[in-house]
Amino acid sequence: MTRKRFVKILILVVVVFGLWKIGPWQPTEEDRQWQADKAAYAEYSVYVNEIRKAFAMQMFNEMGLVCTGHSGMMHGKLEEMGLQFNAYRRANVEEARALQLLVMEKLVQAINAHEKLQPFLDERPITYKRVSVSIAFEGPNGRYCDGSVGRISNVTDLAGAVENRNTFFYSTIDPFTGKLIDLFDEPYEEAVKLTQTSPLQNPAAHQTTPLEEAIDEVLPAFAKVMRYDCGFECWSIGGKMTHSVEDIGVKFVVLQHATQDEARRLALYATETLLKAINSTEKLRPFLSEFPFPSSRIKMRICFRKSNYYSYSDGSMESVAVEGNEITYFQRHTQKLDVYPLDTPVFAKESYQEACALWGYTPVLIISSKK
Secondary structure (H helix, E strand, O other): OOHHHHHHHHHHHHHHHHHHOOOOOOOOOOHHHHHHHHHHHHHHHHHHHHHHHHHHHHHHHOOOOOEEEEEEEEEEEEEEEEEEEEOOOOOOOOOOOHHHHHHHHHHHHHHHHOOOHHHHHHOOOOOOOHEEEEEEEEEEEEEEOOOOEEEEEEEOOOOHHHHHOOEEEEEEEOOOOEEEEEEEEEEEHHHHHHHHHHOOOOOOOOOOOHHHHHHHHHHHHHHHHHHHHHHHHHEEEEEEOOOEEEEEEEEEEEOOOOHHHHHHHHHHHHHHHHHHHHOOOOOOOOEEOOOOOOOHHHHEEEEEHHHHHHHHOOOOOOOOEEEEOOEEEEEEOOOOOOOOOOOOEEEEEEEEEHHHHHHOHHHHHHHHHHH
16 A cells, blocks of 8 residues: 555544544534525515505506515515616606605505514514605606706615615716716605695605706707617716706716717717707796806716717717817727726817807708718
8 A cells, every 4th residue: 555545544544533532513503594694684684575565556557656676674684675766757856855754654654564574574564664666757858867866865764874864865967977976865754744734635646847848858958869870879868957947957868989070070070059949949048047048057978988988089079078168089099008097088178269260050951961
Protein backbone atom coordinates (compact mmCIF):
# COMPACT_ATOMS: atom_id res chain seq x y z
CA MET A 1 0.00 0.00 0.00
CA THR A 2 1.37 3.35 -0.99
CA ARG A 3 1.67 6.17 1.53
CA LYS A 4 -0.80 8.36 -0.42
CA ARG A 5 -3.45 5.61 -0.35
CA PHE A 6 -2.87 5.01 3.37
CA VAL A 7 -3.44 8.71 4.14
CA LYS A 8 -6.76 8.72 2.24
CA ILE A 9 -8.01 5.65 4.15
CA LEU A 10 -6.97 7.19 7.46
CA ILE A 11 -8.87 10.42 6.72
CA LEU A 12 -11.98 8.43 5.78
CA VAL A 13 -11.82 6.44 9.03
CA VAL A 14 -11.51 9.64 11.09
CA VAL A 15 -14.50 11.22 9.34
CA VAL A 16 -16.71 8.14 9.80
CA PHE A 17 -15.71 7.82 13.47
CA GLY A 18 -16.46 11.53 14.03
CA LEU A 19 -19.93 11.24 12.51
CA TRP A 20 -20.63 8.16 14.63
CA LYS A 21 -19.65 10.02 17.80
CA ILE A 22 -21.78 13.05 16.93
CA GLY A 23 -24.85 10.97 16.27
CA PRO A 24 -27.87 11.99 14.19
CA TRP A 25 -28.30 15.70 13.34
CA GLN A 26 -30.30 17.66 15.88
CA PRO A 27 -31.89 20.96 14.81
CA THR A 28 -31.09 24.04 16.86
CA GLU A 29 -33.68 26.40 18.27
CA GLU A 30 -33.04 28.74 15.37
CA ASP A 31 -33.58 25.88 12.90
CA ARG A 32 -36.89 24.97 14.53
CA GLN A 33 -38.03 28.60 14.50
CA TRP A 34 -37.12 28.92 10.83
CA GLN A 35 -39.13 25.80 9.99
CA ALA A 36 -42.09 27.11 12.00
CA ASP A 37 -41.95 30.49 10.23
CA LYS A 38 -41.74 28.76 6.86
CA ALA A 39 -44.80 26.63 7.62
CA ALA A 40 -46.75 29.67 8.86
CA TYR A 41 -45.81 31.69 5.78
CA ALA A 42 -46.97 28.87 3.50
CA GLU A 43 -50.37 29.08 5.20
CA TYR A 44 -50.98 32.81 5.56
CA SER A 45 -49.35 33.87 2.27
CA VAL A 46 -52.41 32.35 0.58
CA TYR A 47 -54.65 34.70 2.57
CA VAL A 48 -52.40 37.68 1.81
CA ASN A 49 -52.64 36.98 -1.92
CA GLU A 50 -56.41 36.66 -1.62
CA ILE A 51 -56.58 40.16 -0.11
CA ARG A 52 -54.23 41.62 -2.71
CA LYS A 53 -56.23 40.28 -5.65
CA ALA A 54 -59.63 41.19 -4.21
CA PHE A 55 -58.51 44.66 -3.15
CA ALA A 56 -56.88 45.38 -6.52
CA MET A 57 -60.16 44.53 -8.25
CA GLN A 58 -62.12 46.62 -5.74
CA MET A 59 -59.94 49.69 -6.33
CA PHE A 60 -60.25 49.29 -10.09
CA ASN A 61 -64.03 49.03 -9.96
CA GLU A 62 -64.56 51.83 -7.42
CA MET A 63 -61.83 54.31 -8.34
CA GLY A 64 -60.32 53.30 -11.67
CA LEU A 65 -56.97 52.49 -10.06
CA VAL A 66 -54.77 49.88 -11.75
CA CYS A 67 -52.64 47.78 -9.40
CA THR A 68 -49.01 47.65 -10.62
CA GLY A 69 -47.25 45.89 -7.75
CA HIS A 70 -47.17 44.91 -4.12
CA SER A 71 -44.82 44.77 -1.15
CA GLY A 72 -44.84 43.67 2.47
CA MET A 73 -42.94 42.40 5.49
CA MET A 74 -43.73 38.84 6.56
CA HIS A 75 -41.36 37.31 9.11
CA GLY A 76 -43.52 34.70 10.78
CA LYS A 77 -46.27 37.31 11.04
CA LEU A 78 -47.73 39.82 8.61
CA GLU A 79 -45.95 42.98 9.75
CA GLU A 80 -47.01 45.30 6.93
CA MET A 81 -48.70 45.21 3.52
CA GLY A 82 -48.19 47.54 0.57
CA LEU A 83 -49.77 48.04 -2.84
CA GLN A 84 -48.87 50.27 -5.80
CA PHE A 85 -51.39 51.77 -8.21
CA ASN A 86 -51.58 53.85 -11.36
CA ALA A 87 -54.31 56.46 -11.76
CA TYR A 88 -54.67 57.53 -15.37
CA ARG A 89 -55.69 61.09 -14.57
CA ARG A 90 -54.34 64.19 -12.93
CA ALA A 91 -54.55 65.05 -9.25
CA ASN A 92 -53.82 68.26 -7.43
CA VAL A 93 -52.38 68.06 -3.92
CA GLU A 94 -55.79 68.01 -2.21
CA GLU A 95 -57.10 65.25 -4.50
CA ALA A 96 -53.96 63.12 -4.16
CA ARG A 97 -54.01 63.47 -0.37
CA ALA A 98 -57.68 62.54 -0.05
CA LEU A 99 -57.32 59.59 -2.42
CA GLN A 100 -54.27 58.27 -0.56
CA LEU A 101 -56.09 58.39 2.77
CA LEU A 102 -59.18 56.72 1.34
CA VAL A 103 -57.23 53.83 -0.24
CA MET A 104 -55.24 53.30 2.95
CA GLU A 105 -58.44 53.22 5.02
CA LYS A 106 -60.07 50.69 2.69
CA LEU A 107 -56.95 48.49 2.71
CA VAL A 108 -56.93 48.46 6.53
CA GLN A 109 -60.61 47.47 6.51
CA ALA A 110 -59.97 44.67 3.98
CA ILE A 111 -57.15 43.19 6.07
CA ASN A 112 -59.08 43.31 9.34
CA ALA A 113 -62.17 41.80 7.69
CA HIS A 114 -60.28 38.67 6.58
CA GLU A 115 -60.97 36.26 9.46
CA LYS A 116 -58.44 33.57 8.53
CA LEU A 117 -55.59 36.11 8.43
CA GLN A 118 -56.19 37.49 11.93
CA PRO A 119 -53.98 34.97 13.84
CA PHE A 120 -51.06 35.92 11.61
CA LEU A 121 -51.22 39.69 12.10
CA ASP A 122 -48.29 41.20 13.97
CA GLU A 123 -50.64 43.99 15.10
CA ARG A 124 -54.32 43.26 15.82
CA PRO A 125 -56.26 45.02 14.55
CA ILE A 126 -53.91 46.34 11.92
CA THR A 127 -53.87 50.15 11.53
CA TYR A 128 -52.72 52.73 8.99
CA LYS A 129 -49.25 52.45 10.54
CA ARG A 130 -48.78 49.04 8.94
CA VAL A 131 -50.03 49.65 5.37
CA SER A 132 -48.26 51.45 2.54
CA VAL A 133 -49.90 52.75 -0.62
CA SER A 134 -48.29 54.34 -3.67
CA ILE A 135 -50.33 56.04 -6.40
CA ALA A 136 -48.75 57.33 -9.63
CA PHE A 137 -50.78 59.74 -11.76
CA GLU A 138 -50.09 58.87 -15.38
CA GLY A 139 -50.78 60.71 -18.62
CA PRO A 140 -50.14 59.84 -22.29
CA ASN A 141 -46.40 60.47 -21.79
CA GLY A 142 -45.78 59.04 -18.34
CA ARG A 143 -46.40 60.71 -15.00
CA TYR A 144 -47.93 64.15 -15.07
CA CYS A 145 -45.28 66.83 -14.64
CA ASP A 146 -47.29 70.01 -15.19
CA GLY A 147 -47.51 71.23 -11.61
CA SER A 148 -49.93 68.53 -10.50
CA VAL A 149 -48.82 65.57 -8.36
CA GLY A 150 -46.96 62.84 -10.22
CA ARG A 151 -46.86 60.38 -7.34
CA ILE A 152 -47.91 60.12 -3.70
CA SER A 153 -46.77 57.44 -1.26
CA ASN A 154 -46.47 56.81 2.45
CA VAL A 155 -43.95 55.12 4.71
CA THR A 156 -45.08 52.80 7.51
CA ASP A 157 -44.23 52.71 11.19
CA LEU A 158 -41.49 50.17 10.46
CA ALA A 159 -39.37 52.50 8.33
CA GLY A 160 -35.67 52.48 9.08
CA ALA A 161 -35.42 56.26 9.39
CA VAL A 162 -37.53 57.42 12.33
CA GLU A 163 -38.23 60.81 10.74
CA ASN A 164 -39.86 59.13 7.72
CA ARG A 165 -42.31 56.98 9.64
CA ASN A 166 -46.03 57.53 9.00
CA THR A 167 -45.27 60.27 6.48
CA PHE A 168 -46.77 61.14 3.09
CA PHE A 169 -44.37 61.97 0.26
CA TYR A 170 -45.36 63.94 -2.85
CA SER A 171 -43.21 63.92 -5.98
CA THR A 172 -43.24 64.67 -9.69
CA ILE A 173 -40.96 64.33 -12.71
CA ASP A 174 -38.76 67.02 -14.25
CA PRO A 175 -39.96 66.92 -17.89
CA PHE A 176 -36.59 68.19 -19.16
CA THR A 177 -34.30 65.71 -17.35
CA GLY A 178 -36.79 62.93 -16.64
CA LYS A 179 -35.57 62.81 -13.02
CA LEU A 180 -37.73 62.50 -9.92
CA ILE A 181 -38.41 65.72 -8.00
CA ASP A 182 -39.51 65.73 -4.37
CA LEU A 183 -42.30 68.26 -3.89
CA PHE A 184 -42.85 68.04 -0.13
CA ASP A 185 -43.80 65.65 2.67
CA GLU A 186 -46.18 65.80 5.61
CA PRO A 187 -47.07 63.61 8.61
CA TYR A 188 -50.10 61.34 8.39
CA GLU A 189 -51.89 63.26 11.14
CA GLU A 190 -51.42 66.54 9.26
CA ALA A 191 -52.81 64.99 6.07
CA VAL A 192 -55.89 63.80 7.94
CA LYS A 193 -56.44 67.22 9.48
CA LEU A 194 -56.13 69.03 6.13
CA THR A 195 -58.54 66.62 4.43
CA GLN A 196 -61.11 66.98 7.18
CA THR A 197 -60.87 70.78 6.95
CA SER A 198 -61.63 70.78 3.21
CA PRO A 199 -63.33 67.47 2.35
CA LEU A 200 -63.75 66.48 -1.28
CA GLN A 201 -66.99 65.10 -2.63
CA ASN A 202 -65.20 62.47 -4.72
CA PRO A 203 -61.42 61.92 -4.26
CA ALA A 204 -61.48 59.44 -7.15
CA ALA A 205 -62.27 62.18 -9.71
CA HIS A 206 -60.20 65.12 -10.89
CA GLN A 207 -61.75 68.54 -11.45
CA THR A 208 -60.21 69.73 -14.71
CA THR A 209 -59.28 73.42 -14.94
CA PRO A 210 -59.48 75.65 -18.05
CA LEU A 211 -55.68 75.82 -18.07
CA GLU A 212 -55.41 72.03 -18.15
CA GLU A 213 -57.94 71.85 -20.96
CA ALA A 214 -55.89 74.33 -23.00
CA ILE A 215 -52.61 72.52 -22.26
CA ASP A 216 -54.15 69.18 -23.22
CA GLU A 217 -55.14 70.69 -26.54
CA VAL A 218 -51.55 71.70 -27.34
CA LEU A 219 -48.97 69.37 -25.81
CA PRO A 220 -50.32 65.92 -26.83
CA ALA A 221 -50.94 67.20 -30.35
CA PHE A 222 -47.37 68.54 -30.50
CA ALA A 223 -45.95 65.20 -29.33
CA LYS A 224 -47.99 63.44 -32.02
CA VAL A 225 -46.70 65.78 -34.73
CA MET A 226 -43.09 65.18 -33.67
CA ARG A 227 -43.60 61.41 -33.78
CA TYR A 228 -45.09 61.63 -37.28
CA ASP A 229 -42.59 64.12 -38.72
CA CYS A 230 -39.37 62.99 -37.01
CA GLY A 231 -40.00 59.66 -35.29
CA PHE A 232 -39.66 61.21 -31.82
CA GLU A 233 -40.77 59.26 -28.73
CA CYS A 234 -42.02 61.71 -26.11
CA TRP A 235 -40.84 60.43 -22.73
CA SER A 236 -42.05 63.43 -20.71
CA ILE A 237 -43.64 66.80 -21.31
CA GLY A 238 -44.91 69.45 -18.90
CA GLY A 239 -43.44 72.33 -16.94
CA LYS A 240 -44.33 75.08 -14.51
CA MET A 241 -47.98 75.65 -15.21
CA THR A 242 -49.98 75.42 -12.00
CA HIS A 243 -51.68 78.80 -12.42
CA SER A 244 -50.01 80.09 -15.59
CA VAL A 245 -47.60 78.70 -18.19
CA GLU A 246 -44.16 79.84 -17.02
CA ASP A 247 -42.01 77.34 -18.89
CA ILE A 248 -42.37 74.09 -20.80
CA GLY A 249 -39.99 71.16 -20.65
CA VAL A 250 -39.80 68.17 -23.00
CA LYS A 251 -37.67 65.04 -23.26
CA PHE A 252 -37.61 63.15 -26.57
CA VAL A 253 -35.86 59.96 -27.63
CA VAL A 254 -35.28 59.22 -31.30
CA LEU A 255 -33.78 55.99 -32.63
CA GLN A 256 -31.32 57.42 -35.12
CA HIS A 257 -27.74 58.54 -35.58
CA ALA A 258 -27.18 62.32 -35.69
CA THR A 259 -24.31 64.63 -36.55
CA GLN A 260 -24.14 68.05 -34.91
CA ASP A 261 -25.77 69.60 -37.96
CA GLU A 262 -28.60 67.06 -37.92
CA ALA A 263 -29.08 67.54 -34.18
CA ARG A 264 -29.29 71.31 -34.68
CA ARG A 265 -31.90 70.90 -37.41
CA LEU A 266 -34.10 68.65 -35.27
CA ALA A 267 -33.78 70.83 -32.16
CA LEU A 268 -34.75 73.97 -34.05
CA TYR A 269 -37.65 72.31 -35.82
CA ALA A 270 -39.05 70.86 -32.59
CA THR A 271 -38.69 74.13 -30.69
CA GLU A 272 -40.22 76.29 -33.41
CA THR A 273 -43.07 73.81 -33.90
CA LEU A 274 -43.85 73.92 -30.19
CA LEU A 275 -43.70 77.72 -30.04
CA LYS A 276 -46.01 78.00 -33.02
CA ALA A 277 -48.52 75.63 -31.41
CA ILE A 278 -48.43 77.54 -28.11
CA ASN A 279 -48.74 81.01 -29.52
CA SER A 280 -51.46 80.14 -32.04
CA THR A 281 -53.82 78.50 -29.53
CA GLU A 282 -56.37 81.13 -28.46
CA LYS A 283 -57.61 79.08 -25.52
CA LEU A 284 -54.09 78.98 -24.04
CA ARG A 285 -53.18 82.63 -24.56
CA PRO A 286 -54.75 84.04 -21.35
CA PHE A 287 -52.59 81.65 -19.30
CA LEU A 288 -49.24 82.47 -20.91
CA SER A 289 -46.93 84.33 -18.57
CA GLU A 290 -45.44 86.02 -21.63
CA PHE A 291 -46.89 86.52 -25.11
CA PRO A 292 -45.67 85.69 -27.59
CA PHE A 293 -44.21 82.77 -25.65
CA PRO A 294 -40.42 82.92 -26.31
CA SER A 295 -37.82 80.22 -26.94
CA SER A 296 -36.11 81.25 -23.67
CA ARG A 297 -38.99 79.58 -21.78
CA ILE A 298 -38.54 76.25 -23.59
CA LYS A 299 -36.38 73.46 -22.16
CA MET A 300 -36.06 70.53 -24.54
CA ARG A 301 -33.73 67.56 -24.76
CA ILE A 302 -33.53 65.17 -27.69
CA CYS A 303 -31.61 61.94 -27.06
CA PHE A 304 -30.24 59.93 -29.99
CA ARG A 305 -30.26 56.18 -29.41
CA LYS A 306 -29.63 52.89 -31.17
CA SER A 307 -32.49 50.44 -31.72
CA ASN A 308 -31.69 48.87 -28.32
CA TYR A 309 -31.82 52.35 -26.71
CA TYR A 310 -28.09 52.43 -25.98
CA SER A 311 -26.19 55.64 -26.67
CA TYR A 312 -23.94 56.09 -29.65
CA SER A 313 -20.24 56.43 -28.84
CA ASP A 314 -18.87 56.77 -32.36
CA GLY A 315 -18.38 60.53 -32.39
CA SER A 316 -22.00 61.36 -33.22
CA MET A 317 -24.27 63.28 -30.86
CA GLU A 318 -25.57 61.59 -27.73
CA SER A 319 -28.17 64.34 -27.27
CA VAL A 320 -28.94 67.99 -27.89
CA ALA A 321 -30.55 70.37 -25.39
CA VAL A 322 -32.35 73.67 -25.81
CA GLU A 323 -32.41 75.75 -22.63
CA GLY A 324 -32.21 79.45 -21.86
CA ASN A 325 -31.87 80.45 -25.53
CA GLU A 326 -28.80 78.24 -25.78
CA ILE A 327 -28.27 74.96 -27.62
CA THR A 328 -25.88 72.43 -26.08
CA TYR A 329 -24.58 69.34 -27.85
CA PHE A 330 -23.47 66.25 -25.91
CA GLN A 331 -21.16 63.48 -27.11
CA ARG A 332 -20.06 60.19 -25.58
CA HIS A 333 -16.32 59.49 -25.45
CA THR A 334 -15.17 57.53 -28.47
CA GLN A 335 -12.00 56.24 -26.76
CA LYS A 336 -11.87 53.69 -23.95
CA LEU A 337 -11.40 55.26 -20.52
CA ASP A 338 -10.55 53.76 -17.15
CA VAL A 339 -13.26 55.87 -15.53
CA TYR A 340 -16.25 57.23 -17.41
CA PRO A 341 -17.87 60.51 -16.29
CA LEU A 342 -21.33 60.28 -14.75
CA ASP A 343 -22.64 63.08 -16.96
CA THR A 344 -22.30 63.05 -20.73
CA PRO A 345 -19.53 65.51 -21.73
CA VAL A 346 -20.48 68.72 -23.55
CA PHE A 347 -19.35 68.71 -27.16
CA ALA A 348 -20.29 72.27 -28.17
CA LYS A 349 -22.54 75.21 -27.32
CA GLU A 350 -24.11 77.99 -29.35
CA SER A 351 -26.85 80.55 -28.90
CA TYR A 352 -30.31 79.87 -30.28
CA GLN A 353 -29.89 82.80 -32.67
CA GLU A 354 -26.52 81.46 -33.91
CA ALA A 355 -28.08 78.05 -34.53
CA CYS A 356 -30.87 79.62 -36.59
CA ALA A 357 -28.33 81.56 -38.65
CA LEU A 358 -26.16 78.48 -39.21
CA TRP A 359 -29.07 76.43 -40.44
CA GLY A 360 -30.94 79.17 -42.28
CA TYR A 361 -34.00 77.78 -40.56
CA THR A 362 -36.99 77.03 -42.82
CA PRO A 363 -39.56 74.65 -41.33
CA VAL A 364 -40.96 73.56 -44.72
CA LEU A 365 -37.48 72.66 -45.91
CA ILE A 366 -36.80 70.66 -42.77
CA ILE A 367 -40.01 68.64 -43.05
CA SER A 368 -39.43 67.89 -46.73
CA SER A 369 -35.82 66.82 -46.10
CA LYS A 370 -37.04 64.38 -43.43
CA LYS A 371 -39.58 62.85 -45.75
